[in-house]
Amino acid sequence: MFGTSGVRGPVGDELTAATALSVGRALPSCGHETVVVGRDPRETGPALVDALAAGVRECGGDVIDLGLAATPTVARAVGTRDADAGVAVTASHNPAPDNGLKLWRPDGRAFGESEREAVAARVADDDYEFAAWDEFGDRRRDREATADHRRALVAHARELFGGEPEPLSETVVVDIGNGTGQVTAAALDALGCAVQTLNGQPDGRFPGRPSEPTAENCELLQTAVASSDATVGVAHDGDADRMRAVDETGAFLSGDDTLAVFAHAAATAGDTVAVPVDTSLAVADTLAEQDAAVTRTPVGDVYVAAATAREGVVFGGEPSGAWIWPDETRCPDGPLAACRLVALVAREGPLSELAATVDSYPIRRENVETDRKTAVVDAVADRVTDRYPADDVDRLDGVRVGTENGWFLVRASGTQPLVRVTAEARTAADADALLATATALVDDARETAAE
Known part of the structure; x- marks a missing residue:
């Protein structure tokens, strides 16, 4: 039932309201009594959230409904709201007809294999612990989680500069992709950046561009950066767990180059960076120059996140655009990656020059x-x-x-x-x-x- 990214696929085929209802019932039946729920702007999201919330409540669980929210906002809120689990109703970078359910733990990581299997077994066996008629759970709205996320991003970026509240004063183009990444623009604005947004209106049809932030899909962003005085451009997918970068010349950075740049900035001698098995040699070579190393994982951000829990692992990333700093959160956080990238450029110089230090291999x-x-x-x-x-x-x-x-x-x-x-x-x-x-x-x- 679950892949490493949860349940995901075309609505009405691989995912239905009945699926969401069943997963909702299974969560409190497995002991997850308080569940945070948020969604991306897809047209099918509200109905799936309602079905999921109904399932949680009829098995005695409480629902904290964040409404429209980035997936990393949902993941962070599980811990900050003292909840037991979180569900992001999203198909991430998939096309508009798809939707999905991704489950999160209080420590910011996605559900692991055993947790996914426990929920799937309940669904497969139709085995739920229903509450009595007068013991249904509550559903309450929480519209402060995104603001909390923004404040956390601003504080984190300022820590990189010793906590000083001086503005970054960079010019940044943010391609939100009609998704939930508005928190990135808000955080960069609060940090003092001049921010221009593209495709900023949430729209689950993704009319501005396809949700996945590839070089082909982000040609408008590249042009906008190249034709302006922007320092950097960033792009998100529909739920803003991914972030891809464009340098000041308008060049779209490969995922491996971005990973190497982030890894080089995060690691010092003796540190380790978690990367999937399909990552370029360039990342290991870049880290070797500073006596740091890579540890390889299966492909999938859930595996990279798990590896960041090991001693000495200071960063994890996937070339697809998922970036994890375990000292802040173990979920892929596209807005966090955007803020760190802008702060890095402000501190170290042009992104094109940082990327040029990374070897390129065929x-x-x-x-x-x-x-x-x-x-x-x-x-x-x-x-x-x-x-x-x-x-x-x-x-x-x-x-x-x-x-x-x-x-x-x-x-x-x-x-x-x-x-x-x-x-x-x-x-x-x-x-x-x-x-x-x-x-x-x-x-x-x-x-x-x-x-």
Whole structure:
């Protein structure tokens, strides 16, 4: 029922009001007695929130309804409201017909596997602990959570400058993407920045651009920054858990470059940064220059967040745009990332120059169609075990093989009948050779799996 990002998919197909009602019933039945709920601006959000809240209440739980709120606002509010769980009703960067339910813990992390399984089991077995007619839970509105989030962002950014209330005085373009990222503009304004917004009106149809903040979807932001005196541009997805960056020249930074810039600023000698297995070598190389290191996780911000709980891990990030500073929160917080990026530029200089210090390596990607993706990946794992030293083979998520010149990764798509193949090396020839090796392994394994 649940993926690492909760329940997500087309409304009326993979997600219905009945699904939301069942999850709502399951939460207090699993012991989560007070539940914070917030939503992105999708048209289906209010109905799903109502269904979820009804389920929580009829099993005796209380609902704190934040209304329209960014996912990191919801995640933060679980702890600050002394709640037991949070639910963000959002499909994040997915298109308008989709919606979803993502569950949060009081420590700011998304529900882990055991917690998701407990809720899913209740739903599958239709096993709920209904309250008596006079013991239904309450539902109360809370419209202060976004303001609390803004105040926390301002305080955090000022701490980076020793707590001084001096204005940053940067010019920033914020592409809200018709989502819930208005808190970013408000926080930057409070910090003294001159803020210009794009697609600032919440609209779950996402008329300004598709919700996912890719380079292709953020061409207007790039143009706006390049044609103005803006210092930096930032873009969010529909629920503002992601943040992508544009430098002062209008160039859209790759996720790996942004990750390396953030990691370099966060880590000192002996520190560790959590990254997924498909992250570029450039991040590890950048950290090695300051005697810091990476620890790899499966792909998914829930796994990166879990890794930031380990001793010595000071930052975690995914190239897709999820950034986590565990000293502040363990949820991916796009507004926090935007404020930290602007503060970093104000302190260290132009973003283009910071990104230029990161090496760029050739990376190759290919998708292989198969209806037996798990069997194919397992077969590839058997083959590489015989060909490569055990220390070079990582099975955290699919199969990752490190070599002297680079790495390749073979993993099953989480949403499509595909095996995804990625290869990276420090030279184009080596990257091509690694991709050829990996795709040959997949082709061979696919033939075997079909027998």
